[in-house]
Amino acid sequence: MGTIIKELTKVEDAKRLILNAIDPMVSTETIALIDCSDRVLASSITATRNVPHYRRAAMDGYAVLSSDTIGASVTNPIMFGVSENAEQGTCTRVHTGSNIPESADAVVMIEDTAMIGDMVEIRTQVHPNRHVGRIGEDMQGGELIFERGHLLRPCDIAVIASLGLNEVKVYRKPVVAVIPTGDEVVPRTTAEIPPPGKVLETNGLMVGLYVKKWGGKARYCDIVPDIPELIENAIRSSLDADMIILCGGTSVGERDHVPAVVDSLGEILVHGVGLSPGKPTALGIIGNVPVVCMPGYPVAGLVGLFAFARPVLRKVGNIPYIPDTIIRARMGGKINSKEGYLTYSRVVLDDGIAHPLMTSGSGVLSSVAKASGFVIIPENVEGYEEGQDVDVVLIE
């Protein structure tokens, strides 16, 4: 089987091709408010009532009818009786957040009053609505609060809770079938060191954990050997997922069948991208299920995951774009890149200096363990010199 990478597609073009082919999910679920942090609203939230739903004291003090305070000052205080409802020249003790009695229209701060026996001395004149939070000051009934597609933060959830809502409709999390492939790959449950030529499955684990971190649900599939029929079966039984990620078998060797199998079931849109490491990445679609084929080399797979699987997951799952954490740093050494490739160069951050990691290749996953982040070098830039200022995208 095997396909041939004829020419490399630029990363931006490859991304556009796959994203344009995807329809975001429409499936929703209604869940308890307490569980919806980092979930995406599937319908807009409109205020069902006024918040506050009563006139609220904005200060500790006394609620009064403002016209009763005309002329009051420190040198010329006015004496008020105390009542429950601030009627007829009396005042009512209120605390921040208290209801203002109907007959009152202002609050005199506690600092501008004094208790003299049973009476309260009011030492300042207040205008109507002074220190009164009006009904609907925070939210007005009928007001649009959040639009569909909003990513819910804890502070947003508090806002929704204040409306008396206890659950919300959110998009279902996209289910991502993660299929590790490769004759050399053995399950991690193996107690002993695998025989020479065999490696423990780690790419699928890494992919699944990133899928979860980015807002999806990983469905871990069994390891599939490099046999086209078995790859096809594994893909077919994952077509109920919202997205498929295959690990390995994307290069051009005689054991690399994944892109050809995807193409036979649907369409390969891109095979071979100007991404370093990560060149053998392939992107396709089967029916309406996007399929990302990651290189088996762990670092190449990781870079492909950041460059392609994450934007695809976001589009599928209606998950808004959140910028990466970027640290401005100064290069502590020279880094090179290949012209025509968008290069993800691993660096260690130390006190504002980005030290390049000298590594022997994309097979060395431990180089990522040592890396704080990537310096991403554009296709038309040859590299960065020591001392140059760069953006480091944190690996999180």
Place this chain on the structure above:
Amino acid sequence: MGTIIKELTKVEDAKRLILNAIDPMVSTETIALIDCSDRVLASSITATRNVPHYRRAAMDGYAVLSSDTIGASVTNPIMFGVSENAEQGTCTRVHTGSNIPESADAVVMIEDTAMIGDMVEIRTQVHPNRHVGRIGEDMQGGELIFERGHLLRPCDIAVIASLGLNEVKVYRKPVVAVIPTGDEVVPRTTAEIPPPGKVLETNGLMVGLYVKKWGGKARYCDIVPDIPELIENAIRSSLDADMIILCGGTSVGERDHVPAVVDSLGEILVHGVGLSPGKPTALGIIGNVPVVCMPGYPVAGLVGLFAFARPVLRKVGNIPYIPDTIIRARMGGKINSKEGYLTYSRVVLDDGIAHPLMTSGSGVLSSVAKASGFVIIPENVEGYEEGQDVDVVLIE
């Protein structure tokens, strides 16, 4: 009861005071690798074996004894027989990742070979170790891979998995008791609109969800009215937690008992900070349990949470500092601040412009719902002008 805020402590000083009083947790747990994303290593990880544990082919091609290829070139190819173990002038087919037979010491890339009948034509001379990944190239047995205190990312977990480990020792997640207080606060389970003067509990929910997001475990406590004895009881029954956050009752009104109660049980280190909004924040410690007292006004509470509760949670839980996501933007309007206060000004980001949110105060939580982030204005800066470049800290 009630205490009086005599003078305001600078935010940096307040943070230092509370952080210096805290001992990080030492309690650990051993959990499955698949569950340890975003957890903190409680002991270092040393490579238990070499990875790879065999000499690995770095390319598809033929394993050979390099000395057998001396003189080979396109114009002068050398014919090899094919064998299982590359002995005596024969070669063995290998794929990327395959084991290299013992008698071979190099790999000739498939591109530099041709199959002629049963024989393989080798068209290039290779030096020893060409395209051979040595044993331990990725990790050497005994090598320190991760130090204690490392925050585990999915790519790190893959590295640990490749060592054959299936579980790791991590720090227990800090348990944070969240205690909402206030006579005016009623549970969210109330189906009807609460009576005037009563508000639904939302601060505790917000705090709990942020605690969870930041790596802690929230324990939601019942709402406590503004009665010192009941506040004391609630705190006492939460002293088995790793941290306590109280919401409300921190100001200087006659219903504000929280700081005094904390001080009676332990010590209040700070009451009143140069933070706007968030001035009535109080910080204390009871035994070895840090206690953060958040203002009841929701926006002030949120700002206090970011400024104090998060760093405290990190220190308690051994959670490494991760920088906030910061977006560089241009002010779309003027924002003011009070001198002597570190001011968190809410802004809406739109296409690189930070538009200030005009709001009527820290009681209006919906202003946060509209905000993308904070522009943080230092104590000695009066504000920012329209057109000025600023950093916006995203509210996530």
